[in-house]
Amino acid sequence: MVENQFDDELTPTRKPSGFYGGLRLPTDKHDLADQPVLEAPLAEEYLLPLVQHRGLKARPVVAVGDKVLRNQLVAQPDGLISAAIHAPTSGVVSSIERRPVSHISGLPGECIILRSDGEDQAVEPQPIEGDYHLIDPVRVRGRVREAGIVGLGGAVFPTSTKLTARADTFLHTLILNGAECDPEIACDEVLMRIAPDAIIEGARVVMHVLQVNRCVIGIEEDKPQCEQALREAVERADDDRFEVVRVPAIYPEGSENQLIQALSGDEVPIGGLPLDIGYVCLNVATAASINNAVHEGLPLTERLVTVTGTGLQGQANVRTRIGTPVSVLTELVGGYTDDAERLVIGGAMMGFAAQTDAIPVTKATNSILVMAPEQARGAEFVRPCIRCGECARVCPSKLLPQQLYWHTVGGNEAQLERHNLMACIECGCCDYVCPSHIRLAEHFRYAKATVAQRRIEREQARMAKVRFDRRNARLEQQQRERVERIAEKKKTTARARAGDEKRQVIADVMRRVEEKESGGDESA
């Protein structure tokens, strides 16, 4: 059996609080959080992908050649699940074209390309005046939507949509996610230390929008300074609706389902949302940007990014404008080492390898990781599954990864659904512990995407069939009506003709009678 990854007291059955499974991963990211935050320099060119969020791509509202100012809207959301994009600096829109973007496919995506004029002039910020508590929550939410805010923990779901309460659910608690569990990423940790007041104030705005009266902030036990900073901020805000809770530092605690379970013991149902059990969960950085949108009148145009890895000369947390090319940030920390091998966007556990550093930082980019060969995993030989069950022990969704693996390889969709494939959060814990080095999470990502695609296709086929059948029914109906109409017409013309014949007969008789009478007269 593989070496046990758990502290004994933390084996799933004996954990006092927390969630099932997960891993304690070694990390030295806290040293990184102690360092000062660097400011990224102004780049010459900013690439603003039209898809930086979950949902439909944003629609550009600027044309090539337009001059824009910082914080000016350049693309507006297209539909409910979409997000606005704003100019990160002042300059000229040099083109709207396909460029390499941070997507796992490595394919280019549509971008607005902004050439900086170096002046960095901003539009006048328009904060919400007066006490927002007296303003309609819908208007406050509208401001969140206008500011283009999405979930900054990595899922990049449009926040204003998340803040839309549904009539069929009862919301009782807002959860702030300060459990940044990836072993390399420290941007939220830094934010909690330097801007705790913005986070708390953002949370208060959200509580007003959702009309909830309880906010629980979950912070992992390995970030005592963050906990301290937020406790002080809560005291300063003098708001007794807040509760700061320390949770054990276990990956993947930053996943909202797992954090909710760790904080409350409540489990989000399979295929459901935290909303279904009365929770809304927001990342701390999202809360801070909501504060900026409402109180400062600033849209989301910058974020903190952790730039780290053994393939870089230095490492730092960097405050950067969204759209900045990744190469600018790697340059800022001293450039690559000679043996830099792999560029990963996102953490080592859930990130993906990028093919070029010309891609821009997006709203989703929380970390840029450059690996030297010794850090880059994945070259190990894969051995057959030995059914040790380690993967099932660490799976935070309580799935059976080895079963799912068989069915993925066999393409057995019915069995995959039966084993709740869609509840996999792709955290990669199973990969990490697998003694045979099977890349389980990669299989599950593929299987999830395939199953989701099949569902869409089946739904489209169903709709097409419904429309086809309705059309046929309509055409038949029309044909029937036409036949009936013709038959009806035939009948009436026949009747009319019949009527004519009768009149003819009568006329004939009358004529004969007249002839007879006149003839009679003659004869008489």
Next chain:
Amino acid sequence: MSTALLVIGGLAVVFSLVLGIAAQRLKPKGDPVARAIDHLLPQTQCGQCGYPGCRPYAEAIARGDADINQCPPGGESTIDALADLLGREPKPLNPENGTEAPPTVALIDESLCIGCKKCILVCPVDAIVGAPKLMHTVLMADCTGCDLCVPVCPVDCIDMVPAATGIAAWRRKPPKREPQAA
């Protein structure tokens, strides 16, 4: 003896009546095999199989008139599914019916459209909207990419374009077979 015969005979008559009526009343509409086949077809309604729509093709397969490899939009995966359902061997797509291609949708060049309504009349899924002498347009989400509107257009203003391009058309590939240790 005669009583027994009468009882048995009477029961036989009663049950045969009940069964006869039930068979008439509860008869499933259409051929259940054809329905199962139809369920696996992509519902493009393109007619490339030689039948006017997916349902007629399904009925033809069920009757034994058509083979399972005549559906280009469904392609290999549909043939496999049909072979699985009917217990036959999968076979390659019949090239006479066409070739498997990435999904497309119709796009009307609205500046050229004269509003003749011909495409609206042939669209099998009512995915084109418009009125006589007014511009027509395709409801992209409902278009199955059947191609039927292209030949009828008198001004040739309909093109078939890929349903998705770039990242939207990208699909995850199955994970590579890993290097196995000896």
